Amino acid sequence: MKNLWRRHKDNFLLIREAYRVAGLCGKYYGSRKIPVFFHILRFTWETKMRPMEALGYGAFSSAARQSSEYLSKRTCSVLQSRLNPQDWFWVTEDKGIFQSFCDANAIPTPECLALLFRSSPGISSGHPVLPTIESWSETISQFDLDKVVIKPCRHSYGRGLLVPLVSEGRIEVNDLKFDSVQALAKYMFELPELTSWIIQERVQSHSALSDFSGTKHLQTIRIYTHVDKYGRAFIVDAFLKVIGGDAAIDNFQHGLLGNFIAPIDVGSGQLESAITRSSDMVWYRLDSHPKTGRTFREFTIPLWGAAKELVIKNAEHFKPIRSLGWDVAVTESGPVIIEANIRWDPPNWNPETIANVRKVLENPDCVYAK
DSSP, X not given: OHHHHXXXXXXXXXXXXXXXXXXXXXXXXXXXXXXXXXHHHHHHHHHOOOHHHHHHTTTTSTTOXXXXXXXOHHHHHHHHHHHSOGGGHHHHHSHHHHHHHHHHTTOOOOOEEEEEESSSOEEETTEEEOSSHHHHHHHHTTSOGGGEEEEETTOOTTTTOBOEXXXXXXXXXXXXXXXXXXXXXXXXHHOTTOOEEEEEEOOOOOHHHHHHHTOSSOOXXXXXXXXXXXXXXXXXXXXXXXXXXXXXXXXXXXXXXXXXXXXXXXXXXXXXXXXXEOTTSOEEEESBOXXXXXXXXXXXXXXXXXXXXXXXXXXXXXXXXXXXXXXXXXXXXXXXXXXXXXXXXOOTTOXXXXXXXXHHHHSTTSOXXX
């Protein structure tokens, strides 16, 4: 009875969400509400996508692809859970555990300067950091804040990421300003949903990447790897997260930050035209970077061969995890791993990438490394 009620409740919420999205389609595309409402219900039934999720990918615009060319986050998660042991979830999804795992296996990552916990002692330079605002403040004050990045251990999509900038004696972090390190530590300590933090050295992109986008902030490469049934790792697909404006992070967030996605030819490292989304939920291609005027198709990722070798080599350490989404930073001294994800969102913005991903996830033992 309880399960029956839950199913009816979920269906009601889905219908209500579909009706709301139908109204938004009228606003964005001029669609008639009732016909598009039934189209949304049919689409969500076929793809298992939530209506808002599908709207974010422009699935109800005139430029939308066939429903079979989309992969829902729910379906992707189910397929990933069949490949990846969920007991290993926090090895990649907790940044502190991931850092320790990488250090133990000599995997190149940004240097870890401190781990801070609100309910137990952390660590910095081999010494404990007490779970108090004063101890956190004392630890943070030891670092040059212009050269560090502070991340919540258990958040994703760049949420909670702090990239400090010291200006005229004040600490600017994203849209926040603090008069002192103590104020910054107090802010971090008192955030209710964030109980652990990692402080790392701030990695700089290779100068070729910085010059291409006209930004000093880090731009990373997302690389999907898969391990076939014979234990051989290979690259499924890859793209560059391109900063389009003044954002301090390269996270795409469906184009909301003004950033882009540029698919990468896996063989050569050459970029394809970038992909982004307009404010009216329409996806489109860009041939050149709007800030620098540089042509995407004329740019090749520096040290691309070394970046590919890095993920292929280190996929071995994460077995029995078979499917990973890596974020790789290419620096002047070589590529380093920023993070790896046991659960990564389906790249529905690019039909070619989705086709490659779907092929591997749905037929994991029929695709073999070359």
